[in-house]
Amino acid sequence: DVKVTQSSRYLVKRTGEKVFLECVQDMDHENMFWYRQDPGLGLRLIYFSYDVKMKEKGDIPEGYSVSREKKERFSLILESASTNQTSMYLCASSFDTAQPGNYGYTFGSGTRLTVV
Amino acid sequence: AQSVTQLGSHVSVSEGALVLLRCNYSSSVPPYLFWYVQYPNQGLQLLLKYTTGATLVKGINGFEAEFKKSETSFHLTKPSAHMSDAAEYFCAVTSSGGSYIPTFGRGTSLIVHP
Numbered sequence: 001d002v003k004v005t006q007s008s009r010y011l012v013k014r015t016g017e018k019v020f021l022e023c024v025q026d027m028d029h030e031n032m033f034w035y036r037q038d039p040g041l042g043l044r045l046i047y048f049s050y051d052v053k054m055k056e057k058g059d060i061p062e063g064y065s066v067s068r069e070k071k072e073r074f075s076l077i078l079e080s081a082s083t084n085q086t087s088m089y090l091c092a093s094s095f096d097t098a099q100p101g102n103y104g105y106t107f108g109s110g111t112r113l114t115v116v
Numbered sequence: 117a118q119s120v121t122q123l124g125s126h127v128s129v130s131e132g133a134l135v136l137l138r139c140n141y142s143s144s145v146p147p148y149l150f151w152y153v154q155y156p157n158q159g160l161q162l163l164l165k166y167t168t169g170a171t172l173v174k175g176i177n178g179f180e181a182e183f184k185k186s187e188t189s190f191h192l193t194k195p196s197a198h199m200s201d202a203a204e205y206f207c208a209v210t211s212s213g214g215s216y217i218p219t220f221g222r223g224t225s226l227i228v229h230p
Contacts, residue, residue: 004159031216040125042206042222043160058217090159094216104150105218107159 003027006091006108013115019078021111023091030095032074033105034058034066037088049074081115088112118143118209122221130229135179135194137224139207142188147209149190150218151181154204163205166190177201202228 007022025032033048035058045058047066055066063085067075074093078085089112092105123138141147148167152160164175171183181192190207204225208218 006159009157033217040222043220045217048217092160104162104165105152105160107152107161109159110157112157 004091004093004106004108006089006111008111009109011111011113013078013081013113015082015115017078017081017115019081019113019115021076021078021089021091021113023074023076023108024072025074025093025106026072027093027106028071029093029106030071031093032068033092033094034064034074034076035090035092036060037090037110043090046076081113083115086113086115118147118211118219120207120209120219120221122205122207122224124224125222126225126227128227128229129197131199132196135192135197135201135226137192137205137207137226139181139190139192139221140188141190141207141209143209143211145211147211149181149183150208150210151175151179151190151192152206152208153177154206154223156203160206163192197226197228199228199230202226 004025031050034046035043049055049068065077090110091108094105095103119142121140150165151163153163154160164173166173166183174180179194204223206223207221210218
């Protein structure tokens with residue numbers, strides 16, 4: 001089975017800290033994604049990447065950056081954490097094909113981040 | 117542009133009863149449609165998907181969904197609910213020939229009563 005692993009299940013950080021959320025997938029997927037999930041708002045796309053060193057902004061990129069130095073790893077960075085970034089963060093990956101949208105995503109288990 | 121509407125943020129059923137979770141979509145091109153399930157404190161898991169071909173799609177755990185183009189719907193059903201089905205369910209759409217980034221619905225929480 002494809003596995004997407006997020007390094008932490010729960011994190012507590014202080015306001016102003018730089019926070020790194022790590023995601024690793026083991027099936028050679030081209031595409032990787034970071035979402036945040038908040039009650040009543042569903043999933044909102046922060047950033048995605050369709051190749052090494054490539055990144056694209058999603059719907060809510062403000063306050064975040066990403067890094068993809070290797071194909072299997074996609075990191076989400078909160079440059080200066082704020083309390084409104086308290087959320088569940090989900091990483092996902094998918095195959096890249098001529099029609100990549102038809103394969104669906106494989107998600108990690110999520111990181112619940114609390115900023116105090 | 118594409119969008120997804122899930123009717124009802126919460127659906128409550130008794131164990132053994134029919135489960136029906138509603139999803140309507142809009143898409144200017146033929147859609148690909150997905151249902152995902154999220155158990156508490158976990159990520160999302162793909163339940164089933166429609167791409168092309170048969171409009172009735174069977175997924176894991178006894179769930180199925182039917183693509184109805186005329187109604188722009190992709191409702192999720194299960195004949196008999198189990199307590200273990202209690203979870204959050206998300207419908208998602210991508211479009212063939214367009215952006216492959218899916219649009220997710222806001223989710224429906226399924227509550228199963230003994």
